[in-house]
Amino acid sequence: MTTTHPQYILTLSCLDQRGIVHRVSGFLAEHGCNIIDSAQFGDAQSQLFFMRVHFSAEDPALPDAALRARFAEMAEGMRMNWQLNDAREKPRVMLMVSKIGHCLNDLLFRYKSGLLPVEIPAIVSNHTDFYQLAASYNIPFHHLPLAAGASADAKRAQEARMLEIIKTNDIDLVVLARYMQILSPELCEALKGRAINIHHSFLPSFKGAKPYYQAHDRGVKLIGATAHFVTGDLDEGPIIEQGVERVDHAMDPETLTAIGRDIECVVLARAVKWFVEHRILLNGHKTVVFK
Incomplete structure (x- = not known):
């Protein structure tokens, strides 16, 4: 998918619980982001939930630092381990x-x-x-x-x-x-x-x-x-x-x-x-x- 908007890849893990996908996708929608692709997995053995979301940030009024800070607030409440990476940055x-x-x-x-x-x-x-x-x-x-x-x-x-x-x-x-x-x-x-x-x-x-x-x-x-x-x-x-x-x-x-x-x-x-x-x-x- 070609877009001029900044793209990110969000990866996270946390204790498996109801509503994780809803919370994450809802957060992205509320902050002007469009999901390009998403994958998730709940491990019954470890009782952990894993997720990867590739999305574009389409709200020019929301800078990178603000997006990260606001997601950090939500992630803290759900005790998430997470990373937000610039999809266009080459490691x-x-x-x-x-x-x-x-x-x-x-x-x-x-x-x-x-x-x-x-x-x-x-x-x-x-x-x-x-x-x-x-x-x-x-x-x-x-x-x-x-x-x-x-x-x-x-x-x-x-x-x-x-x-x-x-x-x-x-x-x-x-x-x-x-x-x-x-x-x-x-x-x-x-x-x-x-x-x-x-x-x-x-x-x-x-x-x-x-x-x-x-x-x-x-x-x-x-x-x-x-x-x-x-x-x-x-x-x-x-x-x-x-x-x-x-x-x-x-x-x-x-x-x-x-x-x-x-x-x-x-x-x-x-x-x-x-x-x-x-x-x-x-x-x-x-x-x-x-x-």
């Missing part, structure tokens, strides 16, 4: 990578071609392999090396520099596009709800090096990938998206690896796109994704 994303670049390359292509509505002001790596790739997209590349067996002090210093880059560039989302270093619990906490990781779905079955070779040796019939929020529990954060592909005995380990990498690219790209479109809401250890 700022920092990509992190080590020595395997398929996910990085895929995200950069989607960004450049306009398929991923983001700004990418920084790429961070503990290696220099993708310095030229970053330069080809005119994106600053930050090399933050961390030697094998580095001390705790060295890791803290590296992560402090990482946080400095995040702060300096006003980063909204950090994407671990096959960044192969474990983040400290402190950094995971600092990035809670705004860092996404991708891994093959063999975990924890095939840990360590060459998981697709391990899978081939075991004769697996399905391979896949999982995108999830980063937490202090390694690879166990709230799941955002997953994908699978059937494989068979005729495929060698290299073929499995190639298929697996394709799945990783697609799954991570979906997760990032849904995040920047404000479609993901946390529900305890799970997520609600309004597609």
